Amino acid sequence: MTNAVDIENVSLVFGGEGNNPVLAVDTINIAIPKGQFVAIVGPSGCGKTTVLNMLSGLIPPTAGSVKRNGKEVDGPSRDVGYMLARSALSPWRTALKNIEMGLQIHGVDKATRRARAHELISLLHLDGFENSYPSQLSQGMRQRVAIARTLAIEPDLWLMDEPFGALDAQTRIKVQGEFINLWERSGESSVIFVTHDLEEAVLLADRVIVMTARPGRIKSDTLIDLPRPRVIDELRFDEKFKDAEHRIWKELRDEII
Numbered sequence: 001m002t003n004a005v006d007i008e009n010v011s012l013v014f015g016g017e018g019n020n021p022v023l024a025v026d027t028i029n030i031a032i033p034k035g036q037f038v039a040i041v042g043p044s045g046c047g048k049t050t051v052l053n054m055l056s057g058l059i060p061p062t063a064g065s066v067k068r069n070g071k072e073v074d075g076p077s078r079d080v081g082y083m084l085a086r087s088a089l090s091p092w093r094t095a096l097k098n099i100e101m102g103l104q105i106h107g108v109d110k111a112t113r114r115a116r117a118h119e120l121i122s123l124l125h126l127d128g129f130e131n132s133y134p135s136q137l138s139q140g141m142r143q144r145v146a147i148a149r150t151l152a153i154e155p156d157l158w159l160m161d162e163p164f165g166a167l168d169a170q171t172r173i174k175v176q177g178e179f180i181n182l183w184e185r186s187g188e189s190s191v192i193f194v195t196h197d198l199e200e201a202v203l204l205a206d207r208v209i210v211m212t213a214r215p216g217r218i219k220s221d222t223l224i225d226l227p228r229p230r231v232i233d234e235l236r237f238d239e240k241f242k243d244a245e246h247r248i249w250k251e252l253r254d255e256i257i
């Protein structure tokens, strides 16, 4: 079967024409089968966002090949939902209209847009807040609207860049739980979830990839053998979960400290 993602011998150099080229990503290889949830962790500046940018078609690799569904990436596509690290909502649009935005950009008709947005409102427990503006929503709600906006186009690849980084600990656990439920119900979608939080990576993912400090290389690649569906707020105390986290922490520690 064709992989969702094939990253083969990919390197990325910034500022190649200038005097100080920066090697951000150094010869990485990642193959992701369809339907897998992969988390990428690594120190700040190791190239995590750069990897997502290459996958989304925003920047081409300097060397190597980046493929989605067996085809070389050559630009943005509707099959990819990309939630940026600091993706802001439009302050002058209601929650519902924010969620519809991506669909509108892709030319989906109004009735279909509306129906899909309402469905996501309900899946993410935002009922009653359809007509609220971002400033009237809590931080956790705003984040759920941003998730809904990313997923409204029904992408088969979800690229998430530290989506819960700004949330307080309790809200984070709640939104993580909703997010993982949404994905577990979605069928065949593949996810690449970038986070600096190892606990979050192990709780959510089927597989955790650790990147080295710059230039970013693959340091370790570990399958997480925990059953699904996952109950995030319970799993945190599970011995198997803690063992997995500890094993990967030993890899990550050297890169951070």
Ligand SMILES: Nc1ncnc2c1ncn2[C@@H]1O[C@H](COP(=O)(O)OP(=O)(O)O)[C@@H](O)[C@H]1O
Pocket (backbone or CB within 6 Å): 014, 015, 022, 024, 042, 043, 044, 045, 046, 047, 048, 049, 050, 051, 214
């Ligand atoms: N447009 C750019 N021009 C030059 N250097 C960049 C650019 N974008 C990122 N970098 C550098 O590339 C490295 C990787 O960046 P990034 O992918 O954002 O890291 P991460 O997301 O892991 O924190 C960093 O050292 C960063 O400073």
Ligand SMILES: [Mg+2]
Pocket (backbone or CB within 6 Å): 048, 049, 050, 085, 161
């Ligand atoms: Mg980043």
